[in-house]
Amino acid sequence: MKKLNEYMGEELAKAFEKAGYDPALGKVVVSNRPDLCEYQCNGAMAGAKKYKKAPFMIADDVAANLAGSRVFDKIEVVKPGFINLDTNKDFLAEYMREMESDPYLSVTRAEKPETIIIDYGGPNVAKPLHVGHLRSAIIGESIKRIGRFMGHNVIGDVHLGDWGLQMGLIITELRVRKPELPYFDDDFTGEYPEEAPFTIGELEEIYPAASARSKVDDDYRNEALEATEQLQNGKPGYMALWNHIMKVSVADLKKNYARLNVEFDLWKAESDAQPYIPAMVQRMKDEGYAYEDQGALVVDVSEESDTKEVPPCMLLKSDGASLYTTTDLATIVERMKLYDPDEMLYVVDKRQDLHFEQVFRCARKTGLVKDTTRLSFLGFGTMNGKDGKPFKTRDGGVMRLENLIGDIEQEMFKKIVENRSVKDTDAENTAKVVGLSAIKYGDLSNQATKDYIFDVDRFTSFEGNTGPYILYTIVRIKSILSRFAEEGGSEDGLVILPAINESQKNLMLKLSAFGQTVENAFDEKAPHKICAYIYEVSNAFNSFYHETKILSQEDPEVKGSLIALLALTKKVLETSIDLLGFSAPDRM
Ligand code: ARG
Numbered sequence: 001m002k003k004l005n006e007y008m009g010e011e012l013a014k015a016f017e018k019a020g021y022d023p024a025l026g027k028v029v030v031s032n033r034p035d036l037c038e039y040q041c042n043g044a045m046a047g048a049k050k051y052k053k054a055p056f057m058i059a060d061d062v063a064a065n066l067a068g069s070r071v072f073d074k075i076e077v078v079k080p081g082f083i084n085l086d087t088n089k090d091f092l093a094e095y096m097r098e099m100e101s102d103p104y105l106s107v108t109r110a111e112k113p114e115t116i117i118i119d120y121g122g123p124n125v126a127k128p129l130h131v132g133h134l135r136s137a138i139i140g141e142s143i144k145r146i147g148r149f150m151g152h153n154v155i156g157d158v159h160l161g162d163w164g165l166q167m168g169l170i171i172t173e174l175r176v177r178k179p180e181l182p183y184f185d186d187d188f189t190g191e192y193p194e195e196a197p198f199t200i201g202e203l204e205e206i207y208p209a210a211s212a213r214s215k216v217d218d219d220y221r222n223e224a225l226e227a228t229e230q231l232q233n234g235k236p237g238y239m240a241l242w243n244h245i246m247k248v249s250v251a252d253l254k255k256n257y258a259r260l261n262v263e264f265d266l267w268k269a270e271s272d273a274q275p276y277i278p279a280m281v282q283r284m285k286d287e288g289y290a291y292e293d294q295g296a297l298v299v300d301v302s303e304e305s306d307t308k309e310v311p312p313c314m315l316l317k318s319d320g321a322s323l324y325t326t327t328d329l330a331t332i333v334e335r336m337k338l339y340d341p342d343e344m345l346y347v348v349d350k351r352q353d354l355h356f357e358q359v360f361r362c363a364r365k366t367g368l369v370k371d372t373t374r375l376s377f378l379g380f381g382t383m384n385g386k387d388g389k390p391f392k393t394r395d396g397g398v399m400r401l402e403n404l405i406g407d408i409e410q411e412m413f414k415k416i417v418e419n420r421s422v423k424d425t426d427a428e429n430t431a432k433v434v435g436l437s438a439i440k441y442g443d444l445s446n447q448a449t450k451d452y453i454f455d456v457d458r459f460t461s462f463e464g465n466t467g468p469y470i471l472y473t474i475v476r477i478k479s480i481l482s483r484f485a486e487e488g489g490s491e492d493g494l495v496i497l498p499a500i501n502e503s504q505k506n507l508m509l510k511l512s513a514f515g516q517t518v519e520n521a522f523d524e525k526a527p528h529k530i531c532a533y534i535y536e537v538s539n540a541f542n543s544f545y546h547e548t549k550i551l552s553q554e555d556p557e558v559k560g561s562l563i564a565l566l567a568l569t570k571k572v573l574e575t576s577i578d579l580l581g582f583s584a585p586d587r588m
Helices: 004-018 043-051 055-066 089-100 131-149 165-177 200-216 218-232 236-259 270-286 324-339 350-365 401-418 424-444 467-486 502-511 514-523 528-547 556-580
Strands: 039-041 072-078 082-087 115-119 153-157 290-293 296-299 313-316 343-349 374-380
Touching (some): 004 039, 004 043, 004 055, 004 082, 043 055, 043 082, 055 072, 055 082, 082 089, 089 502, 089 556, 115 131, 115 324, 131 153, 131 374, 131 424, 131 514, 131 556, 165 200, 165 218, 200 218, 236 401, 270 296, 270 313, 270 324, 313 324, 313 350, 343 350, 350 374, 401 424, 424 528, 424 556, 467 528, 467 556, 502 528, 502 556, 514 528, 514 556
Parallel strands (some): 115 343
Antiparallel strands (some): 072 082, 296 313
C-alpha cells in the first residue's frame, strides 16, 4: 500500500503539472512548524528560478488546482511561497482502515528478497559473556528482525570465538591442574571420556587464571601458543578437550541468549572455517597475493587513496598458526560456498574497524566474494558507566552479563511491587519482561555507533524515553481493550471514523508513519529510528487518552471507532517492539 505522503505527493505533482510546472516539484514533507500545519510543500521556492517567477505566484497557481482535493482539508499559501497543508480527516480515517487490513502495516516489502548473513553476538567460548557482547546481541537481533519484516532472508550467525589463543590457554591450564587426564597422554589410544572434566563454573574460573599467568610466565605462554597450534592441526586429545569446552560453553551461552530474547539460526564458530584455510592460503600464494614478511604470510591491502596506514592483512603467523583475520577470511569462503549471500553484515565493536577494513579489502582483492556481494561493518560504540568509563562492576572488574540483567530485574521488581495493581505472583515475571525492555530500549534508542551511558535508574523509569514507558503505554491500551470486552464489547466489525479531536488526529498521523520509519530503519541499519518513532506514538497516544472519553463515549459508532484505533495503535507498538526484540506483559 502507498505511504500517506505518497498520496499527498501525487496530489501535489498533479497540481504542479496542471499549472504548467514540473510535477517533480510536488514533494511533501512533515511540517517544521507543527503549530501552523501538518505538512508542507516547498516546491514553489525550488521552481522560482527555473520559471523566473515569484515563488508566491507559483504556489498560488498550484494551490488553486488543489481546491476540492480529497487528501487535504486546508491548503494555504504563505510567503515567500510555502504551501501549508492539513490532511483531510475522512481521507486519514480511510488510510487508517487501509493500514488495519495490511498485515505489514504499510511497509513495502522487498521486491527481490536478498539473502543477508548477520554476524553478531560473537561470544568467546569458555569466557563468560560480558557487557561488551551485549550490544552486538541486542543490535544484531533487532536488525535481523527488521530485515525479515522487510521480506529478506536473514540468517543470524553467532560466530563463536573458539579457535584462538584462549583455547590453548585453557588446555595448558588444565594440563597443569590435571596432568593425569588421558587428553595429555600422547600414547593414549582408547576412547576419551564422554563427560567433560570440568563444569561451566570451573571453566569460567580456569580461563582468567590462565590468562593472568600467561602474562607473567613466558614458558607458560609459549606452551599455550603451542597448544593452540596443535589444536588447530587437529591433535586428537586436544580436539576431544575442545569438544568438551564447546559443549559446556554453548549450553551456557544458549541459556543466556534465550534470556535476552536473542536467537541465532547458525551456531557456527571460527573453527568451522578451519577446513577452508589451507586451500584459501594456497590460492592466495599461487595467485601472487600472499607473500612472506618477517616469517609471516601477509597480503598487502593498502590503497593509494589511504590517508592513514592500513597494514597488510596477516594470513599465517611465522609458526603457521592461523589468526583472527585468517578465520574471518575463511569464514567468508565458507559463507559464499554454503549461502552465496547478497550481504554479510558484521555487528561488532567499532574498535575492530581496522580489522574488518583489512579483511574486507583482502576478500575483495583476492576474489573471495563476488563484485556484487556487500561486506558491511556496523561498528557500535562502548557502553559506559555513569562515570563515562567502560562499564565495570563496583569493584572494578568486568561486569558479567548475567549480573547486569539480574540487577535490572531486581530494580524493576522493586518498582513493580510498589505498583499495587499487580499480584505478587506476577511481579517476578513482569519484572523480567519489563527489565529486558529497559536494557534493550536503553541500548537501541541510541545511535549504534555512539557510546552511551548505562544508567539503571533512567532506563528503568516509567517516565520519559524508556522501554518501561513504552510498555506502560501498551499495557494501558490492553487494559482499556479488556475492559471494553468485559463490558460485552466486541472488536469485530468496528470502523475507524474521522478523528473527533486534534489529539486523535495527531495520533492517526503518527501511526501513518510506521511504514516509512521501518523502511528507513532497515536502509540505514538504525533501530534507534524505531525507538524514536514509538516514543512519539506513545506520547501521541497518551495525550489522546487524557483528552478523550473512550469507554464512556455515548455514541456507539464513535466509541467503536476509538476502540478500533486503540487496537491499531497496539498493533503498531507491539510490532515495533517485536522488531526491537522485546515484548509487553499484560499488566504491570
Ligand atoms: N569473538 C570476537 C570478540 O569477542 C567477536 C567476533 C565478531 N565476528 C567476527 N566475524 N569477527 O571480539
